[in-house]
Amino acid sequence: MDWEARLDRLQERHEALTQTVEMIVASQRETAERHDREIATLTGEMTKLTQLMGQTDQFIHSLARIAPSHERRIEKLEEGNEK
Numbered sequence: 432m433d434w435e436a437r438l439d440r441l442q443e444r445h446e447a448l449t450q451t452v453e454m455i456v457a458s459q460r461e462t463a464e465r466h467d468r469e470i471a472t473l474t475g476e477m478t479k480l481t482q483l484m485g486q487t488d489q490f491i492h493s494l495a496r497i498a499p500s501h502e503r504r505i506e507k508l509e510e511g512n513e514k
Contacts, residue, residue: 432440
């Protein structure tokens with residue numbers, strides 16, 4: 432094989448490697464963009480869940496404040512029925 436043929440072969444290999452690297456880079460960019468979109472979606476969902484958990488916490492605390500007065504009321508009603 433002469434030098435010219437070797438050089439042609441090296442150029443072909445170089446082109447093939449360049450195309451492969453370009454495909455890998457494009458694929459990586461797509462993956463990174465998709466990842467960024469998914470992270471943004473998950474962040475939004477986590478924000479919603481955090482807000483809902485805060486509302487649930489407030490609701491539970493409201494019930495905890497109301498429960499003792501209802502319990503006393505029930506006890507008074509039960510005492511009144513026993514007499």
